[in-house]
Amino acid sequence: MKISDLPLHYNCIDMLEHNLAKRADKVALYSLEREMTFRQISHEVNQVGNALKKLGVRMGDFVAILSLDLPEWVTSFCATLKIGGVAVGMSTTLTSPEYAYMLDDCRARVLIVHETLLPRIEVIRTGRPFLEHVVVIGRPGRDRDVAYADWIKDEPAEFRAAPTHRDDFCTLNYTSGTTGPPKGIPHAHKDMPISSQLYTVNTLGLNENDRTFSVARLFFTYGLGVNLFSPWHVGASTVLCSKSPRVATNVLETIDRFKPTFLFNVPTGYASLMAVERFTERYDLSSLRVCAAAGEALPASLWHAWKEKTGFEIIESMGTTEAFALFLANRPGDIRPG
Template sequence: MYKDQAIFNAASFFIDRHLEEGRGNNLAVISGEHRMTYAEMASGVNRFGNALKSLGLRMEDRVALLLPDSETYPQAFFGAVKIGAVPICLNTLMRPKDYAYFLNDSRARVVMVDESLLPVLEPVRDQLKYLERLLVVDGEVPDYAFDFAALADSQSAELECAPTCADDVCFWLYSSGSTGYPKGTVHLHHDMVFASETYARSILNITERDRCFSAAKLFFAYGLGNGLYFPFSVGASVVYLGGRVTPESVFDVIARYRPTLYFGVPTLYGTMLEAEGSLEGVRMCVSAGEALPADILRRWKDRFGIGITDGIGSTEMAHIFISNDGIDIRPGCTGKPVPGYEARIVDENFQDVPDGEIGTLLAKGDSAAAFYWNKHEKTKETMMGEWINTGDKFYRDDEGYYYYVGRSNDMLKVGGIWVSPIEVESCVIEHPAVLECAVIGARDMEGLIKPKAYVVLREGYNPTPELAREIQVFVKTSLAHYKYPRWLEFVEELPKTKTGKIMRYMLKQWETEKAA
């Protein structure tokens, strides 16, 4: 569709098209007690876009979104897209120093923030070099900010799409890096359309009669597809859970709103198996973000009579590009390339390896990001022409099914979110009792990866359970909660090379031996 149009704006495809094709009365969003049809959503998008224009925003200007999942999010996102501005979806779980980095790195002129999240910006407000407007949504507005809802309400509900093309920059997501510095991952106007026309149609078989619910939030690439552009691609509806995701809250949403498509991550699926609840109305469960342990899949199917369709996606590819097909679900298997995508497994010289041999996974598809913002060398390493180097280790069997083995670097996937061991180590070392630290991934009782810290203490400190808990609390107050080490093991010294580098593979070997 987009390839045949000289002018193409994603907001026209995901919002305006539904009014033109008679779906204006379809329910678009359920968010708590709020309901919005596609006609109401289109009006809201236009008012939001006009509000941004009234502040002087132009094509390619960046607008940071620090918002919980609610009916406001799609209005803000597509309102920016419609005027040719570029929304940047920010993780709501981060710390003030992270937001200083995001906003300075992106040079966003405007940030839209929920009133509940203002405290995380306040400590770094004077460090934001490029920010011109702080727009508060849904709550009390301090003197230094603007009431965005009031501003939007005063705007016209009519708005023409900016004359963007399919290859214009549309939105950013931040992808974590092995050095701890996130990368602004730049996506184009056609990327969401391609992911919708491939994965959403061929794997999910999504239609306007579906109702989506994603436990993964909208600021994740996975959640943005599940909860925004997949349902909006066909005129379906979506349920938003703005608060904390727990097994109880998920089961409550399913019971109250009867979604047909449920999207989770393995860690959550594991904890849901320990809670009371049912899946009545759900026709398909989807998992991504980290490898789904075969045992969780078996137990889930035994209890609920429905499988979990596992797949792998990435921020760089926008969404899932290898997946089981929902019918032929193989425990421990990631599946086959989604129609429209291609995959290769290569050696260190980027030559294809034989089936059964482990190598690095490369992926190809038209939803791939264009580049990393201001990260030229990393762009060249990752975006190799038509192929994306995922950094994941896989092998393919003789039937063409792909199996995940691990990461090429030391990055960890915890609850579907990337965690840099270096960042966690740097935080642990700030504790006055710690001399050295090394963090690796260890498996919990469900077989899921969580951070584990090996710690060498300074002279005068004794290794006790109380000190371990104190260090864990210290990390929790400094970093996002999901990054803290679930286990601390005190050791006399860390294994190192002759040049003093920590031998992580030795620590991983220790974990393997303990498990055996």
């Protein structure tokens, strides 16, 4: 797959909507909060898109999302892309001053925030020069704010995608700021199908019968790529977990309950799973067929320990926020540990 294979005017909402023709009623998203089919997600995305337009969001405007990995994160993100905006996935682990910096830096006009993270925004909200609207997933903290459910409930479930160019920016992800403040890295509509095809499909063999689960959350390019764009690119399903992925039992319970076939993790995440006593006896991991790791170096000793305990090889990959895609990887059956 090459960039030239995509139409000049392309909106990557197509990675969701191409599924409507053949598998509209297939479950596309599994989570503790709710399960949603491709059709249900598409309808809610359109409702959010209409609601954003009523707030005055135009092509090229930035919409910030600060939320746990929930269906509302997904529909808000996809709606922003569909209307031609730029979605800013914000880490849930930052401090209030860091959120202030990012909101000012990207000039977000709208912030969609989960109620549990709202206190970190409230302390820096006054004086934000560009922020005009706050939508709360849950209960709003101020009278002028609106609850997500109320915001979209009367909106139509039809919306035409903006006529974006394939080179138009659609996401902004902030790095860890290794040389100073965090840097916002933009990515274009074209990047999403290309990276999905080259890594998860061509290298790992992802197909429509699979179900992905990523310990890296959606605000990371790693999690966003492998656990949202990639599965929908081929008609597969995604599994989300709103609980902390740093608690190993949360990850194991999610695998046991929702039966993903692909597990995307970090090396320390695999180590934490193995630290759970008798984890292979207490939790059913038999649905897995591919285990992948990125984000940090994978020691050979950890690779062998996981293989010994579970029978699964870990496919190590490398990527950066700047490149979006994981661009260097071992291949199934052709792995050199360490």
